[in-house]
Amino acid sequence: MWKQSFTSAPSASLYEKILSCEELDGVGGHILEPLVDALGATSAVFIQMFASPLGDRHFGAHSYVGHKPGSVGVYLDEFHRLDPVMRPAMDWLEDPRRPLPNMLTGSFKRILEQNSYYGSSFLQPFDVGHVVAFVLPMNTAFETQLACVGFHRRLDDPAFSAEQIGWFERLGPALRSVLYVLAAKEAITLSETIAMAAKEAGNDFGFLIFDEDLVIRNANARGMEDLGVGGPDVRGSSLLGEIKQRLLGCDRSKGGSVTFRTDAPKPVEVEIRNFRSTDGRLFHLVVTNGSGKLHAIDDACRKFGLTEREAEVVSRIAAGKCNASLSRELGISLRTGENHLRSIYRKVGVGSRTQLLSRLLQIH
Known part of the structure; x- marks a missing residue:
């Protein structure tokens, strides 16, 4: 039925196809499709899984090749928690000290008997009987994540043979290289965005990054504190809810930013910026600046007239x-901005920006 020879190494053309994948959206065409044909699989999936700053698991980019595309959404929403093949990978995200095998294989015939809910609600409707998968754990500069490519056969098909699994295992170094590069490219884009925000906002700022599903992908302690997330009542943060409502109510595909201020439960200035990763996926950077500091500076400005x-x-x-x-943001000329600054220095009795902020914040 399947003509691929599994006694020899994968062909040079197959390696070339895999290694030419340059973006996450290309995993389907460069990795999944050629390996579905080579392995005689009926479907394949790529899943990016990561641990959020709040301690739970979420999914990032994913793609699918096969006759049951609806299975991916159903699997990610509920059934991944019941998957005995993927469970070691998911456990690793919760505790990276655990060992994680690169290769995951399994036949679900016994699972159908032992777990009727998983079998009748997911495996049988989507005709998944056998799996061979490669999982790559990664700690990038941005986050801890897993990248997984899995290949499936139908319930009535023969399981993947030892020769086929061994042949697939030889592709591990190539798959590892490509998936790590893709994750690193994404991390670089997001890290550069944070670095630019830090340069513009100064030292006293917080940040959170949301993906296109409005899941928090990364954050620092200041940003989580300013938005009231990370504690036991994370779901009830009114400011976090307001930010998500603003994002849902606008054209998120456009660039630019929006800034607003809230005084409840404490003064926080929030800036939301939309941006895209190197492969075009949408992200949102939320920058928070100075809760208590902003309030103190406002009071000091009034005090000094x-x-x-x-x-x-x-x-x-x-x-x-x-x-x-600052002149560009206020819509004034550079000279006018400098004139304002000289007037401010004179009123406050200082000669530099550092002295100005120290005096306004009463730091001596």
Whole structure:
């Protein structure tokens, strides 16, 4: 039935096809499709799984080749927790000290007898009987994640043979190289976005990154504190809910940013930026700046008799903006911005930005 010879190494053309994959959206055409044909599989799936800053598991990019595309959504929503083949990988995400095999294989005939719910609700409707999969655990500079490519046969098909599994295992180094590069490219894009935000906002800022499903992919402690997430009542954060509502209510595909301020339960300035990773997937960077600091600076501006425009200049300085950036944001010329800054220095009695912020925050 299947003509692929599994006694020899995979062909050079197959390696070339796999190694030419340059983006996550290309996994289906460069990895899944050729290996479905080679292994005599009926379907295949790629899944990116990661541990969120809140301690739970989420899924990122995924793709599917086969006759049951609806199975992916159903699997990710509920049935991945019952999958005995993937369970070691998911356990590793919760405790990376555990050993994780690169190869996962399984036949579900016994599972159908032992777990009637998993069998009757997922395996039988989607005709999945046998699995061979490669799992790559990764700790990038951005997050801990797993990348998995799995190949399936129908319930009535013969299981993957030892020769076929061994042949597939030889592809491990190539798959490992490609999947790690794809994860690293994504991490670089997201890290560069955070670094740019840090440069603009100064040292006193928080951040969270949401993916296109509005799942928190990464965050620092300040951002989680400002938004009231990470504690036992994470689902009830009103500010987090407001941010998600704003994102759902706008055209998220467009670039640019939106800034707003909230005073409940404490003053927080929030900026939301939409951006895309190197392979075009949508992400959202949420930057929080200075809760208590913003409130203190506002009070100090009034104390020193600064005008409303001068207070706006000070708020940009506190956010780490240079003269050109703050002038552009306020819609004034660079010279006008510099004139405002000189007036502010005179009123507060300082001669530099550092002295200005120290005086306003009463840091001596």
